[in-house]
Amino acid sequence: MTADAETALIHTIPVDRIRIANPRSRNREMFAALVDSIASVGLKRPITVRRTSIDEDGPKYDLICGQGRLEAVMALGETTIPALIEDTDEADAYLRGLIENMARRKHTNRDLLTAIRIMEDRGYSSTEIGAKTGLDPSYISGILTLLREGEERLIAAVERGWMPIYLASQIAHSDDFTLQNMLMDAYQEGTLKGPQLLRVRRLIERRKLIGKAYGQKWPGKDQPPSSRRLAQVYQEEVHRQQMLIRKADIGEQRLILLTSALRRLLADEHFRTLLRAEGLLDLPKPLADRLKGEMP
Template sequence: MPRHGHARTELHVAEASTVQRIPLEQIRVLNPRVRNRQVFARLVENIAALGLKRPITVTPTARGSEAAFEIICGQGRFEAFQALGEKSIPCIVVSANEADRFLISLVENLARRKHSNKDLLSSIQVLSERGYSPREIAEKTSLDVAYINGILMLLRQGEERLIAAVEKGWLPIKVATEIARANDSEVQQAMVEAYETGVLKGDQLIRIRRLIDRRKAMGKRYGQQHHSERMTTPQKLLNAYQAEVRRQRVMIKKADINEQRLLIMVTALRQLLADDYFCTLLRTEDIQDMPKPLADRIHGEMS
């Protein structure tokens, strides 16, 4: 339910709060999660050796419930106390409606651990569906509002491949949104502009080119091709094979053309670098370097 239209509950989890020790039997886990056994075992050992470093966060339940409190954040610590045979656990008690309970859980998890990208994206989407604006989500999660706007647009369009590249850190969110909005010719133009303005470097350009090719051939979502383009007949298999042969022939032809262009460039530069006047001009203009692969090729030709 959107939060607009009702009074906002001001909750500041990071502020100093009174810690209460509450019996475990009075607390319940509303939406329990299955945990990795090894990770949970390490948590139990850590608490047994060092004690509880951070209280769990709970909220009072509605009247008539068997338990007096529900866990907002700290299920693992709560279950570790149960495994250790403890009778009570330190808690921070807050009063919050359903939307604010979700928000508190998200904020505490952001501060407490390195969350997975999938969890973060899911949380951003849920907050948007609950009526929070991109600016409000940015304020609550300490993320840039442009990043939030871009991610929400990519989520709405099902751009799983682009989102994964953004979250891995090698695809700028601005470039990802341009790719999502543009057709093939516009994508090419956007990549040229990004390269010329320095947004993309050489290696990034190659990786993005591969990503765009996979997105075009296999779809925006992972595994999408298997559902929409299954080759169930010999004719489809033959068509796919012939298309791949044509693609490889074109790739070989392009490679030959590029090799010829490179040879011309290397020959021309080799002649220019043998000219003392040209070398003096380069030093005057403070042009002291060139791409290493090209320099190695020229050096090989000259030696």
């Protein structure tokens, strides 16, 4: 398309004929800067709209992209704005707006999931969705699996960055016993650190007790627990205690390895001279207690 042809598609339309179909809140400072920029140098890029209907006053439009620019022009008292008019339906326009907004700014979880849901419903594959959103297709595939199963809590954990997508998918398809072993393996491999492991455990317990989705209520306090629930709680506590024991055993083995290595190093006069030269004369008390009386 030539520059003249592209310019011919730009129309000047009244701002009061444009409806913001999916309004978004925005940062006040950034909006003020946008208003100042348009006041100083003018509007650099037209907004994008679609024609929805027509009445005695003329066509009506829905905004596809450019809410900030439209609101800034209105704040400056302008009554018209340059716009590209696209021939598209409401669903495509909504999807287009989501994708373009995500491309320009840090998206919210709700925007991302809504866009992915709409694109899958309209027949896009994981690869095609990844190309449009800039996300890895394997990530899209994992998110779609969690979306289909209503795993809102797991999706939120993935989006916040403290649970990898593969682990969320495993949690969604694992029973209690498998989950305990999987978490222990993740801890030993370093995939989940101490505080992160605790957060994942709390999420799993809340998901089990309340449900996969947000907005679900806690079970009534006056409702007596069933024998099955009591047995489940007992098994969970047994698994938790077993994990603590395994973690304690791992810690003990590492401490033995550390003290053994340190004992051999401290037996070397050259190493001790180096420590004195560097001013490293202290040891952690647990190590000092283990080594006390055993060094030459």
